[in-house]
Amino acid sequence: xxxxxxxxxxxxxxxxxxxxxxxxxxxxxxxxxxxxxxxxxxxxxxxxxxxxxxxxxxxxxxxxxxxxxxxxxxxxxxxxxxxxxxxxxxxxxxxxxxxxxxxxxxxxxxxxxxxxxxxxxxxxxxxxxxxxxxxxxxxxxxxxxxxxxxxxxxxxxxxxxxxxxxxxxxxxxxxxxxxxxxxxxxxxxxxxxxxxxxxxxxxxxxxxxxxxxxxxxxxxxxxxxxxxxxxxxxxxxxxxxxxxxxxxxxxxxxxxxxxxxxxxxxxxxxxxxxxxxxxxxxxxxxxxxxxxxxxxxxxxxxxxxxxxxxxxxxxxxxxxx
Amino acid sequence: xxxxxxxxxxxxxxxxxxxxxxxxxxxxxxxxxxxxxxxxxxxxxxxxxxxxxxxxxxxxxxxxxxxxxxxxxxxxxxxxxxxxxxxxxxxxxxxxxxxxxxxxxxxxxxxxxxxxxxxxxxxxxxxxxxxxxxxxxxxxxxxxxxxxxxxxxxxxxxxxxxxxxxxxxxxxxxxxxxxxxxxxxxxx
Numbered sequence: 001x002x003x004x005x006x007x008x009x010x011x012x013x014x015x016x017x018x019x020x021x022x023x024x025x026x027x028x029x030x031x032x033x034x035x036x037x038x039x040x041x042x043x044x045x046x047x048x049x050x051x052x053x054x055x056x057x058x059x060x061x062x063x064x065x066x067x068x069x070x071x072x073x074x075x076x077x078x079x080x081x082x083x084x085x086x087x088x089x090x091x092x093x094x095x096x097x098x099x100x101x102x103x104x105x106x107x108x109x110x111x112x113x114x115x116x117x118x119x120x121x122x123x124x125x126x127x128x129x130x131x132x133x134x135x136x137x138x139x140x141x142x143x144x145x146x147x148x149x150x151x152x153x154x155x156x157x158x159x160x161x162x163x164x165x166x167x168x169x170x171x172x173x174x175x176x177x178x179x180x181x182x183x184x185x186x187x188x189x190x191x192x193x194x195x196x197x198x199x200x201x202x203x204x205x206x207x208x209x210x211x212x213x214x215x216x217x218x219x220x221x222x223x224x225x226x227x228x229x230x231x232x233x234x235x236x237x238x239x240x241x242x243x244x245x246x247x248x249x250x251x252x253x254x255x256x257x258x259x260x261x262x263x264x265x266x267x268x269x270x271x272x273x274x275x276x277x278x279x280x281x282x283x284x285x286x287x288x289x290x291x292x293x294x295x296x297x298x299x300x301x302x303x304x305x306x307x308x309x310x311x312x313x314x315x316x317x318x319x320x321x
Numbered sequence: 322x323x324x325x326x327x328x329x330x331x332x333x334x335x336x337x338x339x340x341x342x343x344x345x346x347x348x349x350x351x352x353x354x355x356x357x358x359x360x361x362x363x364x365x366x367x368x369x370x371x372x373x374x375x376x377x378x379x380x381x382x383x384x385x386x387x388x389x390x391x392x393x394x395x396x397x398x399x400x401x402x403x404x405x406x407x408x409x410x411x412x413x414x415x416x417x418x419x420x421x422x423x424x425x426x427x428x429x430x431x432x433x434x435x436x437x438x439x440x441x442x443x444x445x446x447x448x449x450x451x452x453x454x455x456x457x458x459x460x461x462x463x464x465x466x467x468x469x470x471x472x473x474x475x476x477x478x479x480x481x482x483x484x485x486x487x488x489x490x491x492x493x494x495x496x497x498x499x500x501x502x503x504x505x506x507x508x509x
Contacts, residue, residue, distance in 0.1 A: 045353060047350070047353065047354055047355050047356070088356065089348070089350060089356070090348060091347055091348025091349060091350070092347055092348070093349070094348060094350060177373070178376075179375070179376055179379040180379055180380065181376060181379075185353070185354055185355070186354070186355055186376060188354075189351050189354035189355060189357070189376075190357075190374065190376065192351060192354070193349065193351065193357055193359070193374040194374055197351075215353055215354075217353055233352065240351065240352055243352050243353070
C-alpha cells in the first residue's frame with residue numbers, strides 16, 4: 001500500500017501531462033478521435049495476444065486499423081488517446097491494460113513524427129515543471145539505424161534480406177546464444193536484447209530508423225533500399241517509448257503480410273483473427289501517411305523517473321492479466 | 322523440461338552444461354517481438370553470475386541438484402567426511418571441492434551440501450559461527466575501542482583478526498562470508 005499523498009502526487013502529475021499532450025496536439029491542428037475499443041479484427045502481429053470481449057469481438061491491441069481508415073476517409077491529422085489491452089504482458093514496463101497516444105500525419109514524411117516526439121516530450125516535462133535539459137530532452141535526439149547499432153554493439157553486419165540461416169550464423173559468430181530460435185525475428189530480437197537494448201538504455205533519447213523488412217509490420221519499404229522499411233522506434237531513459245511507420249498503403253502487399261501472419265499464428269497454435277477487410281478496402285484511398293504509437297504510461301514514467309509502470313497508474317499494484 | 326513460464330527465484334536449470342540457480346528475473350518484450358524473460362542466474366559450481374534473455378517458449382533443462390543438511394565429522398588426508406543427519410550415511414568430499422570454506426568449518430558443524438548429478442560439489446556454511454580462540458598474543462588491558470587488531474587462531478587453524486582485548490578461550494562470533502570478527506560472546 002502506497003501512502004495516499006504519494007498517490008495524489010503521481011496521479012496529479014499524470015493528469016497534467018495528459019492535459020499537456022492534448023493541448024499540444026490541439027495546437028498543431030490535430031483532430032482528436034475516438035474509435036471502437038471492441039473489434040472483430042484486432043492486431044494481427046504474431047507476438048500480440050488480444051483479449052476476448054465476447055460475441056466474436058476482441059479488445060483492441062492498438063487503434064491503428066480504424067485510425068488508418070479515418071485517414072483514408074480524408075482526415076489528414078488525427079490523434080487518439082486510447083486504452084489498449086494485450087494478453088500475457090505484465091512486467092516493469094508492461095501491463096495488460098495501458099494507454100496509447102496514436103497519431104497520423106497525411107502527406108508528411110516519417111521524420112515529421114520524430115520532430116513531433118521531441119516537442120511532445122519537452123511539453124510533457126514542462127507540464128510538471130521538470131527541466132528538459134536535466135532529463136536529457138533539451139538537445140536534438142540522436143538518430144541512428146538498426147544496421148548501425150548492430151555493427152557498433154554486436155559486430156554484426158546486418159543486411160535485412162539475409163535468410164534465417166545466414167542471420168543465425170552471424171549471431172553465432174558474434175557469440176549470441178539464441179536458444180532454439182528458428183524465426184528471423186526471434187534471432188534478431190535475441191541480438192537486440194542481448195547487445196543493443198542495454199546500450200540504448202545508457203544513451204540519451206535515440207530514434208532508431210530503418211528496420212529490416214522482416215520486421216515491417218504495417219510499414220512501407222524504404223524507397224531506394226527495400227531491405228529495410230520506413231519505421232523508427234524511440235528509446236529514452238531505458239524505455240521503448242514509441243513506434244512509427246511510413247504507413248503501407250498497398251492493399252496487395254498488406255494482404256500478403258496479414259496472410260503470412262495468420263499462417264504463422266496458426267502454425268504456432270495461436271488464435272487466428274479475421275483479416276480486416278474494411279482496412280484493406282480503404283488503403284487505396286489513403287494518401288502517403290506517417291503514423292505513430294507512443295506509450296503514454298511510459299511517457300509519464302520517463303518524466304517522473306519511475307522505474308515501474310505501476311507507479312504511474314491508479315491501482316498500479318493490481319497487475320491484471 | 323521447464324519453459325520460461327516456470328522461471329522463479331531459486332529454480333535450478335542447466336546452461337551450457339553447468340547447473341545454475343535463478344537469482345532475478347523480469348518480463349521484457351520488444352514492441353514487435355516475442356516475450357523474453359531477462360534472467361540473472363548464478364553458477365552453482367563457480368558462483369559466477371550470468372545474465373541471459375530467455376525467449377518465451379524456450380525449453381530449459383532442469384539441473385539435477387539437491388542440497389542435504391550434513392554434519393562435518395573429521396578430516397582425512399585428501400577429504401572431509403560428512404554425515405547425513407537424517408540417514409546417517411557418510412560421504413567424503415575432496416578438500417579441493419570445499420576450498421576456503423574449510424577455514425570456517427569446525428568439527429560437528431551442520432552445513433548444506435550441494436549434490437550435482439549425485440556427486441557432492443560444494444558446501445554452504447551458516448552465515449555465522451561461534452568459535453573459541455585457541456591461540457593469540459596476550460591482550461592489553463584498557464585498549465578496547467581504538468580499532469587496533471591482532472591475529473587469533475580458531476580450532477580450524479584459520480587466523481581471524483580480533484580486537485586486542487580478546488584472549489585465549491574467549492568465544493567469538495565470526496561472519497563466514499567475510500571471515501570477519503563480529504563480537505565476543507563469552508569470556509574465557
